[in-house]
Amino acid sequence: MIEAKELTKKYGSTIAVDRASFTAKPYRVTGFLGPNGAGKSTTMRMLVGFARPDSGEARILGVPFTDVPNPGRHVGVLLDASAVHKGRTGRETLTLAAMTMGLGPEAVDRALSRVGLTKKEAGRRTGGYSLGMRQRLGIAQALLADPSVLILDEPANGLDPSGIRWMRDLLREFANEGGTVLLSSHQLAEIDQIADDIVIMGGGRVLAEGTKTSLTADGSLEDLFFGATAHQDREGAAA
Template structure:
């Protein structure tokens, strides 16, 4: 379990994170979404003791991260896959981690095998690794201590499609065994596939927090007609709030039944009528971060 309560960070006049609160529960993958500069990485750094908060607190497994005994045995963290000594080999990186955590030496080989870096790849220097290989090594290090919680910042960055598919299965399996996963990403399609719960941050504040199904169903109803202009007139007459999509449809803030009744009343021919969740997470994400995030505190 991860609990974040009123967590804030201010740098001088700049409010980077403002009273952020959410939970990531065992047995699920929580997607932590937000555009660049929204405060995702700062929040995760405060959660793991790397950045002191200006206010608020966070706990992992019931205590602050700094109070965990041998934290790598409880929490696996990957915040920057490039923050590794370029002159060391992947195997050396994991051996040092295993030594610090008091793990058996065989755990290094098991972790390399788990992420597909066994054999010669594990003995190559980090400076010769691709970004995707560094991500795999970072995930291996996060899993090294067999933790109960994973906190991963953009772990799919640099992975090819096969690597993303592998990571998806790895994290789902971890959660299915009762683990807690907090996954930050801007790859919205991947989050839509893997996450059970979504936390959306914009301009340093939480703008949405709920299950994926609940948040996407709240997006409304997508409707398309033979005559888009007539359909818009119908929606206006029915006093239904809507916005147009790039491909000529409308997303209406009403149920399918309400939209169907309105189009039937005004004799508008509809060619598509469905929940707007089919428009995907990206549409919801852009709307939330553009419309609901409040301005930064500058005073």
């Protein structure tokens, strides 16, 4: 379970996130949808303690992320697939992460297999990886300890169509087994394909939240998304 309550974050005079509240539940994939600059990434950073909210609070598994014991064992996080040491191999990257969580080499092998990175690919330095391979490596790191919550920021960037289908199946299986997934994207079609619940954000604000079925029943999901885009454009012009 992920709970955001009135999260607000300012950078100088700019309000990046304005009283954002939403919930992501177990057995569900929650799509975090909005145009670039809507505040999705900043919100996710507040969820996992990388940014301190000016007001409001976030809870994961009932407590603030910083209070989760050995958090990597319970919450898998991918916020920036490019934020890896380019001189290390994929296997070395995962091995170091596993060691910090008290996991053995078998966890690394299992994660590499799960995301489809071969032994040869895992032995290459990440500086030579394509964006799609870095995304797979980041997802592998998020899955290392078989967590119960996944928080993924734009994980489909750089994936080809077969990779997107693979990711969709992986997250569906994860949720079906009781996991909570929060997945951000600026692509309407991607969220429409995978999400059970949707949170739409624009201009730093949550503009709509609900099941995909309910949001579609109340009005076209496309209309809601383009409304968020228009809201974002107005906010940008005002700034």
